[in-house]
Amino acid sequence: MQTECFKSGDIYHLDELLNTAPCGFLTFTDNGEIIVVNATLLQLLGYELDELRGQRIDSILPMASRIFYQTHFFPLLKLHGKVEEIYISLRPKQGNTLPVLVNAVRQERLGVFINDCIFVLVRQRVRYEDEILQAKKDAQVAILAQNQANAALQQAQIALESKQAELLELNAKLEDQVQQRTAQLQQALNFESLLHRIADKVRDSLDEEQILQAAVQELGVELAIEYCDVEIYNSDQTQPSVAYEYNQSLSLAPGQALKITSVIPVIASVPMQGEVLQLCSMISDGLLHNPKQLAILACPIYDDRGVLGNLWLFRQKEEAFSNLEIRLVQQVANHCAIALRQSRLYQAAQLQVQELKRLNQLKNDFLNTISHELRTPISSMKMALQMLEICLLPLGVFDQETNPINHYFQILQTESQQELELIDTLLELAHTDASTAALNLSPIHLHFWLPHVVEPFIQRTSRQEQYLEISVQEDLPPLMTDVTYLGRVLTELLQNALKYTPPGEKISVSACLTVDRNHSNVPLVRIEVSNSGVEIPQIEHDRIFDKFYRIPNNDPWKHGGTGLGLALVKKLVDHMSGSIWVESSYNLTQFILLFPLALE
Amino acid sequence: MMVSNIISRNNVTLFGRGTQPMLFAHGFGCDQNMWRFLTPAFENDYKIVLFDYVGSGKSDLNAYSVERYSELNGYVKDVLDICETLDLTNVIFVGHSVSSMIGILASIQAPHRFERLILIAPSPCYINDLPNYLGGFEREDIEELLDIMEKNYIGWASFFAPVIMKNEERPELINELETSFCSTDPVIARRFGEVTFFSDNRCDLPKVTVPSLILQCSEDAIAPIEVGHYLHHHLPESTLQIIKATGHCPHMSHPEESIDCIEEYLTAAHAN
Numbered sequence: 001m002q003t004e005c006f007k008s009g010d011i012y013h014l015d016e017l018l019n020t021a022p023c024g025f026l027t028f029t030d031n032g033e034i035i036v037v038n039a040t041l042l043q044l045l046g047y048e049l050d051e052l053r054g055q056r057i058d059s060i061l062p063m064a065s066r067i068f069y070q071t072h073f074f075p076l077l078k079l080h081g082k083v084e085e086i087y088i089s090l091r092p093k094q095g096n097t098l099p100v101l102v103n104a105v106r107q108e109r110l111g112v113f114i115n116d117c118i119f120v121l122v123r124q125r126v127r128y129e130d131e132i133l134q135a136k137k138d139a140q141v142a143i144l145a146q147n148q149a150n151a152a153l154q155q156a157q158i159a160l161e162s163k164q165a166e167l168l169e170l171n172a173k174l175e176d177q178v179q180q181r182t183a184q185l186q187q188a189l190n191f192e193s194l195l196h197r198i199a200d201k202v203r204d205s206l207d208e209e210q211i212l213q214a215a216v217q218e219l220g221v222e223l224a225i226e227y228c229d230v231e232i233y234n235s236d237q238t239q240p241s242v243a244y245e246y247n248q249s250l251s252l253a254p255g256q257a258l259k260i261t262s263v264i265p266v267i268a269s270v271p272m273q274g275e276v277l278q279l280c281s282m283i284s285d286g287l288l289h290n291p292k293q294l295a296i297l298a299c300p301i302y303d304d305r306g307v308l309g310n311l312w313l314f315r316q317k318e319e320a321f322s323n324l325e326i327r328l329v330q331q332v333a334n335h336c337a338i339a340l341r342q343s344r345l346y347q348a349a350q351l352q353v354q355e356l357k358r359l360n361q362l363k364n365d366f367l368n369t370i371s372h373e374l375r376t377p378i379s380s381m382k383m384a385l386q387m388l389e390i391c392l393l394p395l396g397v398f399d400q401e402t403n404p405i406n407h408y409f410q411i412l413q414t415e416s417q418q419e420l421e422l423i424d425t426l427l428e429l430a431h432t433d434a435s436t437a438a439l440n441l442s443p444i445h446l447h448f449w450l451p452h453v454v455e456p457f458i459q460r461t462s463r464q465e466q467y468l469e470i471s472v473q474e475d476l477p478p479l480m481t482d483v484t485y486l487g488r489v490l491t492e493l494l495q496n497a498l499k500y501t502p503p504g505e506k507i508s509v510s511a512c513l514t515v516d517r518n519h520s521n522v523p524l525v526r527i528e529v530s531n532s533g534v535e536i537p538q539i540e541h542d543r544i545f546d547k548f549y550r551i552p553n554n555d556p557w558k559h560g561g562t563g564l565g566l567a568l569v570k571k572l573v574d575h576m577s578g579s580i581w582v583e584s585s586y587n588l589t590q591f592i593l594l595f596p597l598a599l600e
Numbered sequence: 601m602m603v604s605n606i607i608s609r610n611n612v613t614l615f616g617r618g619t620q621p622m623l624f625a626h627g628f629g630c631d632q633n634m635w636r637f638l639t640p641a642f643e644n645d646y647k648i649v650l651f652d653y654v655g656s657g658k659s660d661l662n663a664y665s666v667e668r669y670s671e672l673n674g675y676v677k678d679v680l681d682i683c684e685t686l687d688l689t690n691v692i693f694v695g696h697s698v699s700s701m702i703g704i705l706a707s708i709q710a711p712h713r714f715e716r717l718i719l720i721a722p723s724p725c726y727i728n729d730l731p732n733y734l735g736g737f738e739r740e741d742i743e744e745l746l747d748i749m750e751k752n753y754i755g756w757a758s759f760f761a762p763v764i765m766k767n768e769e770r771p772e773l774i775n776e777l778e779t780s781f782c783s784t785d786p787v788i789a790r791r792f793g794e795v796t797f798f799s800d801n802r803c804d805l806p807k808v809t810v811p812s813l814i815l816q817c818s819e820d821a822i823a824p825i826e827v828g829h830y831l832h833h834h835l836p837e838s839t840l841q842i843i844k845a846t847g848h849c850p851h852m853s854h855p856e857e858s859i860d861c862i863e864e865y866l867t868a869a870h871a872n
Contacts, residue, residue, distance in 0.1 A: 030853045030854075031846055031847070031853065032846055032847055032853075056819070056846065058821045062741075062744070063737060063738075063741035063744070063745075064741050064742070064744035064745035064747070064748055065748065066821040066822070067737075067741070067742075067745045067797075067821070067822055068629075068745055068748050068749065068752075069821070070821055070822050070847060070848035070849060071627065071628055071629030071630070071697070071822075071848070072629045072630075072749075072752075074847065074848075074849060074852070074853070075629065075630045075634055075849055075852055078849075078852045078853070079633055079634065079636075079852075086752060087748060087751045087752050088748060089744075089748070126751070129751060133750060133751070
């Protein structure tokens, strides 16, 4: 190349050409000392040659380029002997930095390594590259954003898929649970209705046999049982015997239960203690056509008074009894216990009823006999007295008060009359006491009926100078009661009043409607028999209803009496579901009766 | 990590006839090749250990993670991984520029592994913190440097590398490209630049217990002489040696003087 240059024209000197070539040229030592700078570069930087020669290369480099020179440019140049197309900036004496591309080569000259560099100004290219760089950065940002979005999307999709899988799994689980629950519910419903059917039987029937047979039948079908029985203990609770059974495969006659207990003696006593027992055992020959292993459930039938029997259930051993089934069997056992106890109570009650009927008949017979035996002689005596009176009347013995025959005759007549009354009242009381006969109910209009009751007494009251009055509430509804008993009560009370009321005083009978404030305002009829002029001391109020009790020293008319009248009254009132008590104050004595307006 | 993985990850090179390890750590912008003017002087007496940081030279670029190498500690881990894998003790650590700081941090974390630190053109902080500290640079200077690096990668790596890589008929071009710049990945190089120049490790200096030699160039465009004095003042058991060499790479520009200083220091140290 060099030789060709010289050939083409001697006037061209390479040094001169290099000095003004359209690129900067600079040589520096490893120390960084500038040795040669061409005119182009000097002009570019605005320096004179003397200003740069001997200076360090750092002096024409801005800070960043100095670092780059130290960290990249020089190490590369030193290591590889050349660098190409390095971009750096140069710092001119004045003005802005100059972007340049540098090629450098390192070579030995005269025993020393020097580094030759050419600089090409790249102002336009740098702008272009800036644009490209910016575009690249923008693109990178966009790509990054897109990658991030993609990653987020992918993650979301993964999350979604896993959530979907979870959801499916959850759904499957739920479905399983629902199915299980439905099956459980169905079973519970079946059990419930089974229990209902048995409970209905227990309610509707007192027939032990029918109920227990139904129980084993129901259990056997519902629980798919091979064999099921109820065994009932004898009276001393030692020997159970099979009473009712449901049989699919076993052949077992009633009374064969002993064989079970002999096969499994260990468990025989356990149900006696009131616990449910589940076990699996081999049932041996004689109980089965083919010996096989079965799951066995033994459930005691017991109540608070002890064990009545056992429920035995035998099933294929693969199908052990679940808690729900055990509970069902226990409940059925409870129903069986109720049925057994109920049936036994019923039988006992029936026996008692028959015994009571017999006793009642005896008592009635006795009363009839007594009544006959007591009354007959007195009646005969009374009849004899009347006949005697007829015989004596013509003799004039009754005309003279002082005649002793008259006197004794009167005593006989009075005493026999009183004896008859006493016997009558006593019999009536005894009869009422023992009576279980129902009341003969009918509606009574007290307006009409009371005057009728009072009428027989009017004559006596006027004779004794007593005033008698009746008052009945106008709109009083009819009273439903036993008219005979009520008549007897009022007559007794009126007789009492007539007995104890002094002359000039008043006796009154009244009736009105009231309500029972203690029992939801049930309508009541209040009947009062009262008299003025006498008081009963507070202390006597309860005693006067006792049998044979008479208030001491208080008989102004000397009527006498049996002392049974008020006792009978109380008994009759009680029998009519009424109540009676006495109030006495301010010179007034009231017997108050309360009856329910309508008896059930 | 498996032994072989660390060895290939950091492209570890072992040679030399000595037993005491001498671990050379390259600076920002270069790789283990930068030590080739220095190592011949020591390979007779020491076991020479060279390596490339992850993201530099022939290291495994796949091992690079932005999290790990976003602070100097990631590079410290590279040094300690190598020490652990090779079970190195009594190490004479030789670090250039930013590797001086990496060595200092490694010696704080694992003081039992290191015997001496040789710090070539070190700086605990490149950015000025006036009026108390002169690092030599303002933040804008570093931004501009990153810009220059970026523009150079346009020309060298990003655009042409993929095309050339596919050109199997001319494999020598690939070699040339690989050796042209020590890191072929502009993103990694930029991140290393940021980590290097924006780090401030001044507060770590007093924690150092391993004795050190500071090789400070008389005229260093990157680490001013004030930085050398600052380091000497704050580093316990440090020796400051100001050498005649100028620039930032005395081990390349003036290997003989660098070797003399190191040998002199080590001889004195071993004599004690």
